[in-house]
Amino acid sequence: MTADAPPKSRLTGRIAVSNTVAMLASRVFCAALGLVATMVIARMLPGVEWGYFSFVFGLLGMLAIITDLGVGRAVIGKLVHGEPDEVAEIATSFIVLRTLLGLLGYVIAVGYVVVSGCPREVIVATALAGIVVVIATPSHALTVLFESTMRMTVVAASEALARAVQVALTVLAVLWAPTLLVVIVPALIYELVSIGIKIVGVARGLGGPIPARHIQFSWWGPMLREALPLSIGLALIIMLQKVGLLLLGHFDTFESVGHFAVGMKFADLLDTAAVAVIAPVTTLLVAVWPADPTRFRQYFRQGTAALAALMFLALVAFWPVADDVIALLFGQAFTIADTASRVQIVAALFGALAHLALVALMAAGRSTLIPGVAAAALAVNLVVAWPLIAADSFTGAAVAGLVAQVVLLVAIWVALRVAVGIRRLIPLWPMSLLAVAAAGVAWAGTVVARQWEPPWLLTAAVVSVGYLVLASAVLHFTVGLTITRLRGHKPDDTVADR
Template structure:
């Protein structure tokens, strides 16, 4: 039986939550959102952009880490960790109400939804900026940190509506302009970073460069969407009444994302309180590596989310196949990254950032592993949101946040940044398991998570790391890293293909798997 035939096997008794597939007009907005080839091209564009952004951003961080003093680097790391935490207040996620109304065939509805969404995101960005400033002032952080937050915090104000424009483009899988804008912005940021390093190596100038990056990217996206045909141009009139349904529909997802961001970033805030800024700087190096994986995941998750929204609920087989394929691909990407980095982490950190940061190699390894868990968590969140079932996730994320805070408070005084890393990875692993249990029990489709493939990848990756770590002390580390990554990739490729095919029936009938 072919894959397409298996996807559309009828169940003996129609499930009330699984609607019989209806044909999709390829020329419609819904058809554009369901276009797998367009999604693949959009994903490719965003991933290529993320490669450029990651390389340029990494280069900039190496320059800054080597030039600033340990304390000043700790200040820099803390400020951007705090601003990342502001996503609690600024990121609605891709709410089902927003995405669902962006893929309709009424250009006027799309325009009004887009303008309301962009305006709301701008207001949330301003709120996030204010909260970040109030936090550092109220807790009595050093004046250098307060000034850096005041300047760097403008990133939140600009990037928040910029992301809203990306969501609008994403609704039709037209992400090439966004990818180009963000790559160009990162290029300018690196140029400004190099200029500051050569002529005026001050913290405030280093934190100004990302602001210029976001402003440039926003301008390019705004000009592009204002000239874009095809029903994507936002209305000049903002209907504030649309905010209420957006907020109500997105509230569970927004709260869940906010709590997820908090449980990922609260370790940095607690480390700054329970330890020193020098420790924050060492720990921040680990996040430089894990953030690369996070960046790729978020780039790929956008088009995947659009496909899932378009497939639910009319095409449960397609929904299942795309979910399994994405989960296997995300797991494989994370496994390859862990296999490449784990054996040679001390050597890579020493080469790029200097010997004083090598002490944080264990924490960096753990954070890269945690980023693999985060990839599957993000997919699970989008999965629940696309099916309109995100209400259960905030409770899972809240439990994870509480666990993370408790573990950090216990472990940081005893193990510093290593304790923070252990707490964060243990929390992410727990949230991952609980989240997918919730998905299995909530959605009327079976086999959404390719457990066998993921467990096989985990076992192969653990073995590769166990062999590669001592080997990297004897054999040149680039050879070891390439070899371990290649071994895992060769195992992962057929597993991803097999998971995406997912033959067989796909729906639950009266509580029984069919």
């Protein structure tokens, strides 16, 4: 282990919190700037080119099913528990494997638009934008190296700086030449800046032992075998998240697809924030299992409660002022999607909690349970979506997604509890109290907003502060999470057992 990387014995709650704070701040910053860039492009590009742009990057986003394969989550245990020489070989093999998966994704994307007869502009744009996938896939491999050593501040810095550069270049691009191919270039620059900073960090040993110069192909077999059930499960979960758009496009109108996509934008922001919390907790869970099940339980309970508190905060801030926020960002015509957007935010909350339970299953070496659970949730979505869409269009699709996410969360919790055999693993009491606090504050904020119509930003700020006061008390008295304890070396065992 390098001098710069924390030893395994110090992979504690204190380091996890510092990583979480850095990643959360970076992700919120990047999400805000990304939204600005999207709004600029949408307003400046001709309508048809904006459609091409959305299609191309939507297609590239779906390729995560191929380019990820869950290998990163499967390999992190080897990076945490392996000896330095072994870890160096694993790191190199992992980076090369991810690079090849990125190239495969690029070929599939370009091949799809060619075979499906897309317009020439879409084919050319995909060929250019697809380079993003080729760069981003090995870049994510480097992120996993930093995750294994709890050095996510490097990743946070690289993403924040790269996003700032991208937005600045996007503004210049639309002012200079607002055309499809020109506005794609800043996305490529983003990936180059991000991976460049990560490469420097890895070379300095911040990602653990410096990757070996030779490739051990023998590692690929175990990596892919361990990742297979996880990759199938993740593919099904991605389909679960996106199937509402596909069903609306088939059974309803594309106007409904557009309204449904508004709520998805907000749900994606919650997913981004959730990953910032989940990544450090994942490393802790991998590090302590199976040697210390007590600490595994402690980290999972506190991580779940903290994640729930964060997700409820977003829900409370958004719920009373949803129509105002939608009107500001997307225009008055989209405010009819406010109810669907609220429902999608709730679904994203359940999805984030399910994601944390999913990585806990992976950390415990029980990834084989994930595909069945994900398939059951997807089946529920498909069964209930059809009649709900027929009855209530895009709002019905949002409700179907919420039902499916609840099924997914409960099923994964049950699977996790059975798999690890640890009593009182799920912090039901803290989350119930957080839910009651969030519901009460959101209801009060909604009543005030409708009765007196104060500035929406003031309403959001007041309800957020009110909820934070209540949530802090809940976390303190139920799972022992306070600022003082979070800054300590490890969580309080006694309080965490409440």
